Amino acid sequence: MLYINHLYYQIGSFTLNDICLHIQQGDYFVFLGESGSGKTLLLELIAGFRTFKQGEILLNNQNLLLKPVYKRGIAYIPNDGALFPHLNVKKNLLYAVKNGTHPLLNTIMQSFNLSLLLNKMPAELSSGEKQKVAIARALLSGATLFLFDEPLSSVDAHARFEIMLMLRQLNQQGHTVLHVTHDYHEALTLARHVAIMHRGKIIQTGNVHEIFNQPNNLFVAKLSGIKNVFNAILRSIEPKQYLIEPNLLITVNTSELPQKAILIIPANDIVLSTQKLESSMKNSFLGIVKDIIQSHQGIDVLIDIGVLMHVCITEASLSNMLISQGKEVWLSFKASSVKVLPSA
Amino acid sequence: MLSGIVLLFIIAPLLQVFLSLHFTDYAKIISDNELHQSLITTLLIGFITTLFFSLGAIPLAYLLARKQFRLKRLIVSIIDIPIVIPHTAVGIALLTVFSPKGIFPLNIIDSSLGIGLAMAFVSIPFLIQSAREGFLTVPEKLEKASLSLGMNHRQTFFKIAIPLAWHHIVSGFIMMFARGISEFGAVIIIAYRPTTSSVLLFERFNSFGLLAAQPVAATIIIISLCIFVVLRLLASKN
Numbered sequence: 001m002l003y004i005n006h007l008y009y010q011i012g013s014f015t016l017n018d019i020c021l022h023i024q025q026g027d028y029f030v031f032l033g034e035s036g037s038g039k040t041l042l043l044e045l046i047a048g049f050r051t052f053k054q055g056e057i058l059l060n061n062q063n064l065l066l067k068p069v070y071k072r073g074i075a076y077i078p079n080d081g082a083l084f085p086h087l088n089v090k091k092n093l094l095y096a097v098k099n100g101t102h103p104l105l106n107t108i109m110q111s112f113n114l115s116l117l118l119n120k121m122p123a124e125l126s127s128g129e130k131q132k133v134a135i136a137r138a139l140l141s142g143a144t145l146f147l148f149d150e151p152l153s154s155v156d157a158h159a160r161f162e163i164m165l166m167l168r169q170l171n172q173q174g175h176t177v178l179h180v181t182h183d184y185h186e187a188l189t190l191a192r193h194v195a196i197m198h199r200g201k202i203i204q205t206g207n208v209h210e211i212f213n214q215p216n217n218l219f220v221a222k223l224s225g226i227k228n229v230f231n232a233i234l235r236s237i238e239p240k241q242y243l244i245e246p247n248l249l250i251t252v253n254t255s256e257l258p259q260k261a262i263l264i265i266p267a268n269d270i271v272l273s274t275q276k277l278e279s280s281m282k283n284s285f286l287g288i289v290k291d292i293i294q295s296h297q298g299i300d301v302l303i304d305i306g307v308l309m310h311v312c313i314t315e316a317s318l319s320n321m322l323i324s325q326g327k328e329v330w331l332s333f334k335a336s337s338v339k340v341l342p343s344a
Numbered sequence: 345m346l347s348g349i350v351l352l353f354i355i356a357p358l359l360q361v362f363l364s365l366h367f368t369d370y371a372k373i374i375s376d377n378e379l380h381q382s383l384i385t386t387l388l389i390g391f392i393t394t395l396f397f398s399l400g401a402i403p404l405a406y407l408l409a410r411k412q413f414r415l416k417r418l419i420v421s422i423i424d425i426p427i428v429i430p431h432t433a434v435g436i437a438l439l440t441v442f443s444p445k446g447i448f449p450l451n452i453i454d455s456s457l458g459i460g461l462a463m464a465f466v467s468i469p470f471l472i473q474s475a476r477e478g479f480l481t482v483p484e485k486l487e488k489a490s491l492s493l494g495m496n497h498r499q500t501f502f503k504i505a506i507p508l509a510w511h512h513i514v515s516g517f518i519m520m521f522a523r524g525i526s527e528f529g530a531v532i533i534i535a536y537r538p539t540t541s542s543v544l545l546f547e548r549f550n551s552f553g554l555l556a557a558q559p560v561a562a563t564i565i566i567i568s569l570c571i572f573v574v575l576r577l578l579a580s581k582n
Contacts, residue, residue: 049488069491070500082489086507095503096493134489141493 001025001176002046002145007055009045016041017200019055023178023193028171030187030208031180032223033197039180042197043147046178047076059145075143079150081134083122089133090118096141104140112136112166128159135166139175146170148179152186164189184225188212196220214341221262221341227300227310228265231343234258239282240335248306251282253335258342267310269337272301273330274321282335285309289327292318303331361562369559379560382544383567385456389540390525393460394517397468401520402513405475406505410484423473426466434465435533458534463524470519478512479505511580518575522568 007019016038023029031039044050046057048069057064064072083092093114094100109115112132122130131151138146151167152160167190171177181187187194187208195205196219204211204220215221221229232242232250240252242263250263271277276284287305294300299318301311311331313323323329373379408420426434438461442452452458482505490500506513528542536543541564549557 044488047488047492049491068496070494070496072492073494074492076488076492078485078489082483082485084486084490084504084508095490096495137493143492147492 001027001060002178003056003058004046005056005058007042007045007052007057009041009050009052009054011041014038014041015200016045019202021195021202021205023176025176026171026174028167028177028179028190028192030191030194031178031197032182032184032187032194032211034182034223037197038200039182039197040149043076043149043178043180046145047074047147048072049076072145073143074145074147075138075141076147077131077134077138077149077151079153080127081130083125083130083133083137085122087122088118089114089120089122089125092122092133093118093137093140095137102140108136108139111169126159127155128163131155131159131163132166135163135170139170144176146175146177148177150181151179152181152183184212184223188225196223198223215262216341217343218262221264226264227267228270230263230265230307232261232263234261242340244307246306248285250338251335252338252340253282254338254340256340256342258340260343262341262343264339264341265309265333266337266339267300267312270309270311270331270333272303272311272313272317272321272323273332274323274327276330277332279332280334281332283338284330284332286328286330289323289325289329292323292325301329303329305331358565361558361565364558365562369562373559373563376559378539379541379544379563382539382541383563385459385538386525386540386542387567387571389456389460390463390521393464393524394467394471394521396460397464398471398513398517398520401468401471402475402506403501405472405516406479406501408472409476409479420476424469427469431466431527431529432533435462435530438462438465438530438534452534454535454537456535456538459531459538459540462530462534463527466527466530467520467523470523471513471516474516474519475509475513478509478516481512482508514575514578518572521575522572525571526564526568 002021002023004019004021007016009016019042031042033039041050045052046064048064048067051065059072059074084095087095093105094102112135114133114136117125117129117133125133148167152163155163167177167179179186179190191208193206194208194211195202196211197203198219204216211220212224215224215226218229218231230244232244234257235241235243235249237257240254240257242250242252242261244250244263252263271281285305287303287309289301290304290308291302292299293302297312299313299315301313301318301323303309303311309331408416438452440446442448442450442458442461444451450457452461486504486508487500490504491497495503526542528546531540532543532546539547541560545557545560545564548560
């Protein structure tokens with residue numbers, strides 16, 4: 001459906017660099033990256049708000065450069081929905097509809113629960129309601145491709161889930177969705193395919209499980225929300241040990257032993273104790289508690305063992321072990337818990 | 345204290361013009377056909393001029409707000425030049441351009457066209473700058489959303505940019521109109537006839553003195569204030 005071939009675009013000192021992508025009809029494709037990585041710029045180039053000189057973008061085999069922005073059938077929905085503030089909800093919905101009526105109007109209004117909002121002005125709507133109206137308006141415009149720029153960034157927690165459901169429904173109805181975000185949770189929840197962007201480049205692309213299970217470098221791993229991820233160099237084959245700079249030796253138990261690797265040590269697999277454990281676990285280190293952070297998954301204890309390591313424990317364990325900042329603790333994990341990925 | 349003095353400085357002369365009028369002066373105003381004619385001429389030419397030039401000034405303001413191009417800052421500065429040039433010099437400059445041997449071969453001396461051009465030249469910066477500020481307040485993403493929903497640039501301009509910048513545009517229109525109808529220096533160089541109200545006021549003062557000029561001044565001030573208030577009310581309703 002959408003082909004992007006060797007696309008370059010320069011703005012000031014920033015360059016979008018050799019972007020190549022193929023997005024299939026009906027895909028939910030997420031561009032994941034930090035602020036300033038070029039995600040929104042890429043979306044604007046696809047939408048047609050900017051004109052590029054090098055590369056090509058084809059939509060259904062048609063060169064988009066030859067089509068003006070208003071004839072592309074690409075709906076662009078920024079983070080606040082961009083509702084027209086001088087028009088009420090009904091006029092916003094029918095903005096792009098000829099003759100002031102649309103066969104799907106009632107269906108969309110019902111499925112999006114918009115009936116009670118029709119006479120309200122955008123300023124009277126909550127952030128979630130604005131997004132709902134914006135999505136419904138885009139649907140009524142007859143667009144075939146939907147570009148969402150951080151659609152969940154400005155909605156409150158309550159509306160977030162509802163908007164996520166709407167985005168999924170939109171995609172399940174066969175619409176192709178491109179979604180820009182810096183939040184890996186959104187990618188994990190919604191995406192079928194993900195492109196990781198960094199400094200104007202796509203540094204990894206693939207289906208969502210590939211990206212999150214096999215990040216090809218440290219940046220992707222960290223952006224994907226994985227904790228305890230480190231660059232490492234193979235130190236010895238027997239025992240199977242990797243060195244994490246400056247001097248942390250980690251024992252692994254994998255058949256593949258790439259020379260340069262990314263080691264992932266799941267925070268849930270690490271055992272915390274106040275004394276050294278007598279066990280079969282090959283990795284055991286003494287460290288100092290640097291911080292204790294409450295998270296929705298439990299307690300995240302940050303321990304310095306030469307590198308900073310996250311350990312997930314329960315509140316009960318925290319109080320039983322009397323763990324506090326500055327205290328010496330032991331952390332242990334099995335060699336088989338360490339995931340070894342080749343580093344690109 | 346100083347603020348009060350400044351306020352008094354603005355209000356006192358305007359008020360004094362009315363306070364110094366005698367009852368018989370009002371009768372003179374009512375029966376003064378020359379004054380009535382000059383007011384109609386001034387308002388009509390001022391309004392038509394503002395309307396005509398706004399057709400070009402508003403799109404220009406939009407371009408200056410939205411597009412990036414070379415020499416843009418220079419052009420924005422050039423637009424303000426008419427405000428700082430002595431207006432009699434403006435009249436002379438216009439006469440050199442609009443003359444049978446000028447760039448625009450037109451005879452504008454003693455014509456309504458000449459008065460309109462003089463009014464427009466000195467007042468158009470107010471409309472352009474105000475409209476430009478208005479367009480700058482319209483978030484660009486709204487226009488992007490409109491384009492992506494299938495509206496072309498012209499439709500987006502009229503359905504999104506103009507309505508959202510409307511207050512600034514009307515405000516600029518009022519300022520241009522008000523500034524245009526009060527123009528004297530450039531107008532008197534180009535056209536003594538048909539007589540505008542400012543020229544009539546000057547003529548009465550020059551020929552018959554302060555007392556004869558006061559009723560004309562009072563009428564001009566009150567009509568200008570009325571127009572100003574009415575248009576402001578219209579703008580705020582919109």
